[in-house]
Amino acid sequence: MAEGLTIGQAAAFVGITVKTVRHYHRLGLVAEPERDRSGYRRYGSADLLRLVQVRALAGAGVPLAEIGELLDAEPERFATALEDVHRRLTEQIEELTTRRDTLHRLAHGDRALLPDRACAVLDRLVELGFSPDYVTTQREALVLSRALAPEVFQPFLDNLEHRLGDPEFVALIKRGWEARSWDPDDPRIEELASAMATNLLTGRALLTLPAKRPHGPDAASRYGVVNHHREDEAPSVARLNGLIEGHLRAAGIDIPRQ
Structure with a gap:
C-alpha cells in the first residue's frame, strides 16, 4: 500500500467502476492523485476514503452536483443537508409506492x-x-x-x-x-x-x-x-x-x- 493503488484497484476496492471514478474526477468530487515516477496515478487511503464517501452519498440519492459542497461543509450544514435528502427520498418512495399500487390495480382492468x-x-x-x-x-x-x-x-x-x-x-x-x-x-x-x-x-x-x-x-x-x-x-x-x-x-x- 506504500506505493498506492492503481485506478483499477481503487475502483475495485470501493466497489465502483473505473469509469465512475473518472466521472467523479471530471465533476471535481474527488481530486486526481499525482502521478508516480512511472506516470501512473496512485490512490492512497485518503483518496479511497473520499471515493467511499462520494459513493455512499450518491447511493443514498444525493445529486452528484451537491455532493462536493456537502462533503466540504461544516457538520451542522452536513446534517441539515442529509435531512433534506431524507425528505426527498421519502417523497420519492411514496410516489413509487403509489405507482406500484396503480400498476397492481391496472392488472385488474380499469x-x-x-x-x-x-x-x-x-x-x-x-x-x-x-x-x-x-x-x-x-x-x-x-x-x-x-x-x-x-x-x-x-x-x-x-x-x-x-x-x-x-x-x-x-x-x-x-x-x-x-x-x-x-x-x-x-x-x-x-x-x-x-x-x-x-x-x-x-x-x-x-x-x-x-x-x-x-x-x-x-x-x-x-x-x-x-x-x-x-x-x-x-x-x-x-x-x-x-x-x-x-x-x-x-x-x-x-x-x-x-
Whole structure:
C-alpha cells in the first residue's frame, strides 16, 4: 500500500467502476492523485476514503452536483443537508409506492381509474352471479361516468349500491342482459322495459340528478355516452333502454336528452 493503488484497484476496492471514478474526477468530487515516477496515478487511503464517501452519498440519492459542497461543509450544514435528502427520498418512495399500487390495480382492468367504493360494487356484481361481460360493461360505464360526468358519479354509485340489495332488480337486470340476443322487435322488450321502469320508480329519490350540474347539449351528450355505453353492439338493448327512459320521463324523472 506504500506505493498506492492503481485506478483499477481503487475502483475495485470501493466497489465502483473505473469509469465512475473518472466521472467523479471530471465533476471535481474527488481530486486526481499525482502521478508516480512511472506516470501512473496512485490512490492512497485518503483518496479511497473520499471515493467511499462520494459513493455512499450518491447511493443514498444525493445529486452528484451537491455532493462536493456537502462533503466540504461544516457538520451542522452536513446534517441539515442529509435531512433534506431524507425528505426527498421519502417523497420519492411514496410516489413509487403509489405507482406500484396503480400498476397492481391496472392488472385488474380499469380499477386504477376507480375508487375503492366503485370496485366494491363491481365485486358485488360478481358475487351476485352477473356475467363477466356485464361486469366489464358496468366497470367501463363507471369509468366513463367519473371522467365525463363526475357530478353524477356518486349518485350513480348510490343507486347501484342500494338496488343490488333488491332481488327483483337483480333478476330484471340479468333478464335485460339476456335481451342482448333478442330481436329488437321482440314484444318481450316492451314488457321488460315496463317492469324495469316500475322497479326503478320504487326508489324514485335515487333517480334524481344533482341540482347543480352542467346543462346544455354538451352535458346531455356526456350523460348519453355513459347511459348508452355499448348499445351500438346490441340494438335490442338500445330499444329496451329507450323504452325505460320513456317510462321514467313520463313519470316526471329528469333524464337528459341527447
